[in-house]
Amino acid sequence: MLDKNGIAKRIAQEVEDGYYVNLGIGIPTLVANYVRDDISVEFQSENGILGMGPFPIEGEEDADLINAGKQTITALPGASYFDSATSFAMIRGKHVDLTILGAMEVSENGDIANWKIPGKMVKGMGGAMDLVASAENIIVAMMHTNRAGESKLLKRCSLPLTGVGCVKKIVTNLAVLEVTEDGFLLLERAPGVTVEDIKAATEGNLIVKEDILEMNV
């Protein structure tokens, strides 16, 4: 079974040379730590930077330089700043190659819910609805089950939706799955995890073909 860093490490393998990538808050943020250093990638943060770098060295924080999680960051050589409308033009206009974000639930037809739990404090969707509605290449990073042990890969989302039919790939602590017309196609299993474990943790339709290889992380 993977931990959060393991999930990030596996997703980093999906990042290709020349990609512009938007990372969501939480596990997705960790992906930046594991991208191969022999490829050229630029990270976009929707509050208005391309070419986002690591956190600043202590004492060099700049209040005018943050990411979408409101954390202090740095800018790498070649970075650029822009306004929010331009930022979402990059996203809506499909100029960003890969979007990695977290989710509370994903359904077998690729619907995603990650912004609202009825009855609990609603903080808002931020940029998530724009991202999922527009991006062609979306990877969801999440734990396979919630804290109560219930599956987060469902036939239908029970929570209010963020977007419909948009998720293509999911990497969890247990598996790598692709969303297909017939449901969740199991691609890989996490180290030490069996296909039976994944079946038991998946409520939606799980498609298992032939031998499922263990992830290389």
Place this chain on the structure above:
Amino acid sequence: MIRKTVTNVTDALAGVQDGMTFMLGGFGLCGIPENAISELVRLGVKDITCISNNAGVDDFGLGLLLHQHQIKKMVSSYVGENDEFERQMLSGELEVELTPQGTLAEKCRAAQAGFPAFFTPAGYGTEVAEGKEVREFDGKMYILEEAFKADFAFVKAWKGDAAGNLIFKGTARNFNPCMCGAATITVAEVEELVPEGELDPNQIHIPGIFVQRIFQGKDYEKRIEQRTVRQK
């Protein structure tokens, strides 16, 4: 040159009244119009609608206006990093209209650019789409979103000149340029009001035509919400 300079924040906010709709730039606490917010608190205007990506924190930014119960409605994409906000929202004192961030930016830009509305895929199939016109283009579904209408836009820039030309710094740019010219009156506060002719016209982010009033801001706190650092 058409001069836009006013001497202080009080003159800059002349005409602000109860019940008005304001746009306020900033993302989190980054690039917020600190001086305009302080003046709104001092003026005590009530029943206002604020269009702003976030709602500040308990003791800074728009949180200051919330504490005085001056805000009737917030239009934002992400809120609730603020206990008072949560309390007022749950008690029904505060109306909240959550809007996807890109849609929020574009509703500002549309107002600035003279578009009454636009189609966006963001929110299709979700509760954001409820009651909105849906249309299909090239096999993909979109919803119709209308431009904002606001009385004042309060923006903060790094540098500006008497003509109202603005230059922003880092990610403090965010929603500020989108809001310039998107309200009846745009008020820009700047960290540095430079003599005319000093800004290179090639480097200007927002031309002065989108700004009605500009003033030299003061006492910027520029608070950091999440201070994250790494070791050397």
